[in-house]
Amino acid sequence: MPGTVENVTDENYEDFKQSAGSVVAYGIASCDPCQAYDPILEETAAQYSNVRIGKAKMHVPGKCREIKKQHTFETYPTTHFFSNGTLVLTREGKVEAAELAALIDQHLVKTS
Numbered sequence: 001m002p003g004t005v006e007n008v009t010d011e012n013y014e015d016f017k018q019s020a021g022s023v024v025a026y027g028i029a030s031c032d033p034c035q036a037y038d039p040i041l042e043e044t045a046a047q048y049s050n051v052r053i054g055k056a057k058m059h060v061p062g063k064c065r066e067i068k069k070q071h072t073f074e075t076y077p078t079t080h081f082f083s084n085g086t087l088v089l090t091r092e093g094k095v096e097a098a099e100l101a102a103l104i105d106q107h108l109v110k111t112s
Contacts, residue, residue, distance in 0.1 A: 008054035021108030022052040027077040028059040
């Protein structure tokens with residue numbers, strides 16, 4: 001849903017990635033940087049109605065098993081930028097709002 005941060009799970013992950021532009025932040029509840037990232041994601045989602053912004057809660061049992069099989073995460077949060085199903089960029093750690101917007105503008109908006 002454009003303009004809001006969506007919950008990404010095994011059930012909607014493939015569809016979510018297939019959007020013209022989508023951002024998935026992978027995180028866990030006990031991660032302070034993940035919690036600090038949440039408001040940045042919300043602010044960014046409100047700015048970009050043409051890009052899907054989502055969070056995959058990797059700590060929720062049974063919700064992200066298939067996602068975990070597809071990716072190895074060394075750091076939380078980790079952010080993936082997808083364009084039409086293709087992973088175009090990965091960033092580890094919390095991404096500040098200005099950088100997140102610049103990365104979306106550079107890698108996703110031009111293709112949306």
